[in-house]
Amino acid sequence: xxxxxxxxxxxxxxxxxxxxxxxxxxxxxxxxxxxxxxxxxxxxxxxxxxxxxxxxxxxxxxxxxxxxxxxxxxxxxxxxxxxxxxxxxxxxxxxxxxxxxxxxxxxxxxxxxxxxxx
Amino acid sequence: xxxxxxxxxxxxxxxxxxxxxxxxxxxxxxxxxxxxxxxxxxxxxxxxxxxxxxxxxxxxxxxxxxxxxxxxxxxxxxxxxxxxxxxxxxxxxxxxxxxxxxxxxxxxxxxxxxxxxxxxxxxxxxxxxxxxxxxxxxxxxxxxxxxxxxxxxxxxxxxxxxxxxxxxxxxxxxxxxxxxxxxxxxxxxxxxxxxxxxxxxxxxxxxxxxxxxxxxxxxxxxxxxxxxxxxxxxxxxxxxxxxxxxxxxxxxxxxxxxxxxxxxxxxxxxxxxxxxxxxxxxxxxxxxxxxxxxxxxx
Numbered sequence: 001x002x003x004x005x006x007x008x009x010x011x012x013x014x015x016x017x018x019x020x021x022x023x024x025x026x027x028x029x030x031x032x033x034x035x036x037x038x039x040x041x042x043x044x045x046x047x048x049x050x051x052x053x054x055x056x057x058x059x060x061x062x063x064x065x066x067x068x069x070x071x072x073x074x075x076x077x078x079x080x081x082x083x084x085x086x087x088x089x090x091x092x093x094x095x096x097x098x099x100x101x102x103x104x105x106x107x108x109x110x111x112x113x114x115x116x117x118x
Numbered sequence: 119x120x121x122x123x124x125x126x127x128x129x130x131x132x133x134x135x136x137x138x139x140x141x142x143x144x145x146x147x148x149x150x151x152x153x154x155x156x157x158x159x160x161x162x163x164x165x166x167x168x169x170x171x172x173x174x175x176x177x178x179x180x181x182x183x184x185x186x187x188x189x190x191x192x193x194x195x196x197x198x199x200x201x202x203x204x205x206x207x208x209x210x211x212x213x214x215x216x217x218x219x220x221x222x223x224x225x226x227x228x229x230x231x232x233x234x235x236x237x238x239x240x241x242x243x244x245x246x247x248x249x250x251x252x253x254x255x256x257x258x259x260x261x262x263x264x265x266x267x268x269x270x271x272x273x274x275x276x277x278x279x280x281x282x283x284x285x286x287x288x289x290x291x292x293x294x295x296x297x298x299x300x301x302x303x304x305x306x307x308x309x310x311x312x313x314x315x316x317x318x319x320x321x322x323x324x325x326x327x328x329x330x331x332x333x334x335x336x337x338x339x340x341x342x343x344x345x346x347x348x349x350x351x352x353x354x355x356x357x358x359x360x361x362x363x364x365x366x367x368x369x370x371x372x373x374x375x376x377x378x379x380x381x382x383x384x385x386x387x388x389x390x391x392x393x394x395x396x397x398x399x400x401x402x403x404x405x406x407x408x409x410x411x412x413x414x415x416x
Contacts, residue, residue: 006198007193007195007197009198010189010192010198018181018184022177025177026178035156042148045140049140051196051203052206054200055200060226061227061303062217062226069226071210072210072213072214072227073230076227078140079143079227079231079306079308080238080242081242082140082143083393084246085147086152086155086312087250087397090400094253094400097163098256100162100163
C-alpha cells in the first residue's frame with residue numbers, strides 16, 4: 001500500500017500511456033490515431049517531469065534562501081519536446097488531409113482495400 | 119474542447135511539479151494550438167467515422183497486459199519526489215550549483231537550454247523548421263483573391279471581435295515580456311514563440327486568413343522562420359570566429375559572463391522567431407485549406 005502512495009505518478013503515466021496506445025491500435029480513423037499519439041506523448045512528458053521533482057524543492061530559478069530545486073534537465077528536454085511535438089503533429093494532420101484528398105477516406109481498412117484493388 | 123481542457127489540466131500538473139517553464143509551453147500549445155489544428159482537420163476530412171467491430175477486445179487485452187507489465191516495471195523505480203533518485207545525483211546538481219557562476223542568470227532552465235545544451239536546442243529548432251517546411255509543401259497555400267475575404271462565422275460576432283481586439287495587444291506584449299525576461303523568470307524563446315503565434319492565430323480566427331495575411335504575410339513568415347534558424351547558427355559561427363568552439367558564448371565578449379548573456383539573448387530571439395513563424399505558417403496552411411474546400415462546395 002505504501003508502494004502505491006510513493007509510486008502514484010508512475011500509475012498515472014501508465015494509465016494515460018495505455019489509453020493512448022489503445023486508441024492508436026483500436027481505432028481505424030487516422031485523426032483518432034493522432035489524438036491517441038498525443039495522449040501517449042503527454043504521458044511521457046509527465047513521466048520525465050515527475051522524475052525531476054524533489055519533495056520540498058521549488059522551481060529551478062535561483063533565489064536567495066532556497067536550497068532545494070527541482071532538476072532542471074527534464075524541464076529543458078520536455079519544453080523543447082512539446083514544441084517539436086506540436087510541429088510533428090501538425091505534419092501528421094497535414095498528411096491525413098492529403099490522404100483524404102487522394103483516397104477520399106481516412107479509414108485505415110478502406111485505404112488498404114483500395115491499395116489492394118489498384 | 120475536451121483536448122483543450124486536457125492540455126490545460128496537464129499544464130497545471132506541471133506547475134504542481136515545479137516545472138513552470140514547461141507549464142507555460144503546454145498551456146499555449148496543449149490548450150490553444152493543438153486542439154485548433156485537430157478541429158480544422160476534422161472540419162476538412164469530415165466528422166463521420168466507420169465503426170470497427172472486433173478490434174476493441176484484442177486491443178484491450180494487449181493494452182491491459184502491457185500496462186500490467188509496465189506497472190510491475192515501475193515498482194523498482196525511485197519514489198516520487200525522492201532527492202536520492204539517480205536522476206537527481208548526476209548532472210542535475212552540477213547545473214544547480216555551477217550555473218550561477220558560469221552563466222550568471224537565475225533561471226537554470228534557460229541556461230541549460232540555451233548554453234549547456236545549446237547543440238540539442240539548435241537541433242530541435244531545426245526540426246520545428248523542417249516540420250514547417252513539410253506542412254507547407256503538403257498543403258501549399260493557394261493564393262486566394264483579396265476581393266473575396268473569407269467570412270467565417272466568428273467574423274459576424276461583434277462581441278467576440280471587440281473582446282479579441284482588446285485582448286490581442288496584451289497577449290503580444292506579454293509574449294515579448296516572456297521572450298526577454300526568460301533569463302530571470304520562467305520564459306524564453308519557445309514559450310514566447312507559441313504565445314505570440316497564439317495571438318496571431320486568434321486574430322486569424324476572428325478576421326479570416328485573408329485579412330490576417332495583410333498584417334503578417336506568409337512570405338514574411340517564411341523569411342522569419344528561416345532567419346531564426348540562421349541567427350542561431352550564426353551565433354555559433356561567430357563564437358568560432360572569436361576563437362571558441364561552436365556555440366561557446368563565452369568567446370563572444372571579453373568577459374565570459376557577458377558573452378553568455380549576449381549569446382543567450384540572441385539565440386532565444388532566433389528560437390522565438392522560428393517557433394512563432396512556423397506555428398502561424400502551419401495554421402495559415404490548414405485554414406487556407408478549409409477556405410478552399412468551402413469555396414469548392416459553393
